[in-house]
Amino acid sequence: MSNFGFYFTIGWEHVISLDALDHQLFILALTVVYTLQEWKRVLILVTAFTIGHSITLALSTLNILTIPSDIVEFLIPCTIFITAAANIIKPTTTLKSLQVNYIFAMFFGLIHGLGFANALKFMLAKDQSLGWSLLSFNLGLEAGQIIVVVALLLLAYVFIFNLKVNRKYWILSISAAILLVSLKMAVDRFPS
Numbered sequence: 001m002s003n004f005g006f007y008f009t010i011g012w013e014h015v016i017s018l019d020a021l022d023h024q025l026f027i028l029a030l031t032v033v034y035t036l037q038e039w040k041r042v043l044i045l046v047t048a049f050t051i052g053h054s055i056t057l058a059l060s061t062l063n064i065l066t067i068p069s070d071i072v073e074f075l076i077p078c079t080i081f082i083t084a085a086a087n088i089i090k091p092t093t094t095l096k097s098l099q100v101n102y103i104f105a106m107f108f109g110l111i112h113g114l115g116f117a118n119a120l121k122f123m124l125a126k127d128q129s130l131g132w133s134l135l136s137f138n139l140g141l142e143a144g145q146i147i148v149v150v151a152l153l154l155l156a157y158v159f160i161f162n163l164k165v166n167r168k169y170w171i172l173s174i175s176a177a178i179l180l181v182s183l184k185m186a187v188d189r190f191p192s
Helices: 001-014 019-033 036-061 069-089 093-123 130-162 167-188
Strands: none
Touching: 001 019, 001 093, 001 130, 019 036, 019 069, 019 093, 019 130, 019 167, 036 093, 036 130, 069 093, 069 167, 130 167
């Protein structure tokens, strides 16, 4: 049971820590198009991301899938950029456009899972209970994501419903800021 707490904490910190900017930006890019009233959709969205993340994390940890870390570290801000750009190109909140976010979340979760795999692989090298450790990590990841999402949805509520910021402008301005930060990250991480 002590392994559960250890790996849960690592998953939690993978989202909550100050070093988790890429993860936080991706969650923000995915969820900025939602409001607090759509919390069930957002919960499904972050779970889709966790599922994608979990698949490649497990495949990489088991040495079934190996991609050079410099390529993965470059692809992660690219996923953030694409998600933010999609919000800018089509900042609508129709059901069809929101369903595209589920695809982004699952597919891009696959890429993000590769990003943490090397660090986790090193920790799991001595561990005999790979399944339990991965489950614990993913539960911590999901818990952290839910906390971040709740904070973002509450912030959106304040701006959109209390301060009367137009929802379209909210989506566009937040997405533009994310796009610029992710572009800088991608340039900085471009494989040499």
